[in-house]
Amino acid sequence: MGFAHLDRYAGRHSWLNQRTTPQQRLWIALAAAFAAGLMPPGAWLSLAALAILVALGLPAADLPGRVLARRVARALPFFLLPALTLPFSIPGPVLAEIGPFNLSGPGTLRAAEIILRATLAVSAVTIVISTTRVTDLLSALDTLPLPNLVTSSLALGYRYVYLLNDELDRTGRALRSRAGRAGKLRLWRARAATLAHMFLRAHDRGTRIHAAMLSRGYQHRLPTLRPPANLTATWSLTIVAVIALVWLAGLIEVST
Amino acid sequence: MTQGDRMAAFAIEIDALSYSYPGTRLPALSEVTLSIAAGEHVAVIGPNGAGKSSLLLHLNGILEPASGSIAIGDLPVSRENLPEIRSRVGLVFQDADDQLFMPTLLEDVAFGPLCQGMAREEAEARARQALESVGLGAVDAGRAAHHLSGGEKRRAALATVLSMEPGILALDEPSAALDGRGRRMVAEILRERRQTLLLVTHDVEFAAAVCQRLVLLDEGRVIADRPTDDLLADTGLLSQHGLELAHWLHADPR
């Protein structure tokens, strides 16, 4: 998990970025992920419609296809592996026998469906979020019903992870220049000591930041420069509504 | 245009201030008495561990004195006065990264005004003005502070308190870890301030470049309190307290 690449595709003058604010894009990402994730099983037509919507998002957000492919490929193992057990565990007519295992028809369909849903959700979130600056995303998170302590942790976490990473690099380099080839356990101990040192410095910095906050009149809550939430703007509302409609269509498709 | 034109400067009265950190026996400050007039520029110099930073943290009540008292203008530093005290005293910490804690530079500089209860638009205008006054008007304030250079961070840290328009600026080692150019820029910004200025540093040249009066602090005590030129001439006293001057500064004027 690196941090250098975070804002690489943010701030493009894409169709989507010009018509929506970061907080509206966050809501779009959530709507798409929930529609994909909670699409009732068997609603193939609606899932296909959602897939088309997500695919349209790629040019709309001006995100290069290979970037999306890389992100999806990185996440793929995490849903491929568990999903691949489904063809063997869900009952139904046997499609093929592989060794001692029977590949069932419904199981294979279910696996394909879950992989598709997971891919759609990851794609939608990647398209919308990776074209949004992290700082904008952080302020957008304020519009979600999260405790202040969680959003402030994310904001401060983003601000200071670079600093702590630099410190880690420095202590790591110092350690390497002092130690020659070491055994694995010794290496683990050295890395753990580096982490311990970092946690210690992070703690001390937290104390100093607290003093700096108090000095400027801080009282219990990080203030914000953002205007209050606004989801009424036409475009974002339209997109969220379309996604919601597709999900509803899925419900109807399955029940009939 | 300087913001200093329209703000009130406050005097600082420190009377017999003593303090020890919990768990330590040696006092960080003992019986420190110091009187600074409104608008005066004073530097407290001394070696590391002399108690300089502890002194600053008392000015706005981050630390509470064991004995003695501090007053900012007509107001004693006490628990019930803290909000007003903290809007009068702008404290700039030694490590600019401690001062720039928000996700974006603009939010950092607007933090103080917003905490004072200012409306969003007004706070943002104040923040932009403060960034302008430290020469950072051209940087993208919507980005995070980790994109800035060391010198820019230092000036940004200064802007985070200037936006609050404090009557007193109190700075901890404002020249630390800066290159020559960065040092000069910060010194120029500070010299132009109309506010009361109290900076603590072991960088004697920098202190002399900004302030007309120097206070020598060591082991928590005031050793000397004299006009800058006068104290600079006493090289024996300075080196006795671990402060070295570059040769050119204390060369015989003859």
Place this chain on the structure above:
Amino acid sequence: MAHIPDGFLTASVAAGTFAAAAALTAYAARKTRDGLDDRAAPTLGLATAAVFAAQTVNFPVAAGTSGHLLGGTLVAVLFGPWAGFLVMTAVVIAQALIFADGGLTALGANVLNIAGMGAVVGYGIYYALTELTGAGSRRHAVAAAIATYFATVLTGAAAGFELGLSGIAPTRIALTAMVSFHALLGLAEALITGLVVFALARKRPNLLFVSETALPRTLVLVGLGAVACLAGLLSLIASTAPDALERVAMDLGFADAGSNWEGAPLAAYRTWLPGIAGTVTAVVLGIALLFAGVAAMARALTRLRQPRES
């Protein structure tokens, strides 16, 4: 693997876990504010940054593979269970949104599994163990390592249970797979956490979080006994009554698609299940034994080292 992606949980499981996670988060926020007051935001923010940074440090395992710290139990040991919970919640949210690691519909479940099990339950076990062992950097480190191991296995068990309830696989299989995987993963996590806590406790012992509520020793023993019994019970369920959990799931109406496992290609997993079930039983029983053994060992250690550490 601990992160469940989108598409795996049914709406009812997603809703249930969201509700539970939201309630826990609100409670954790209140407890943290009570404890830390206005220090809470900077303290938790820096802890979050530290966890993010720590997750980039690789620990080589074997054959070119490496692992990294997850950090749930470690932050709880340093900052307390509720602060640790909030920190890990922030981490899980960032992973879902920015790193496509774990789904948004599964956010509630992932928060429960990673923050709930890792920080809160992990801290509970750590706390109980330190009550038994007493102070000392080595003993704290051992307690932290053991607690981390259990918390990691429980993280896997919770994820397996949620997947089972969602009808991804028969609960027993999902549980088996997730627990086995996390039983391995937990070894690295436990070792790293133990080493870090040891180094920290040596450098600055007062940095470790100290709970203000002291529990009587009997209560601690009863708690540990209960956890051990639960582990044993789980292993019994896994080995002798394989369909009990699915039946519960079906009765509750969770397992929707293909909920009738009876007709599953039993021929298939009859041949390979005993292997995994056996492994898991061994693992879970091993955990229970380990738990009991460690408590005894810690006590013995305490007595041995009494003269040197006070």
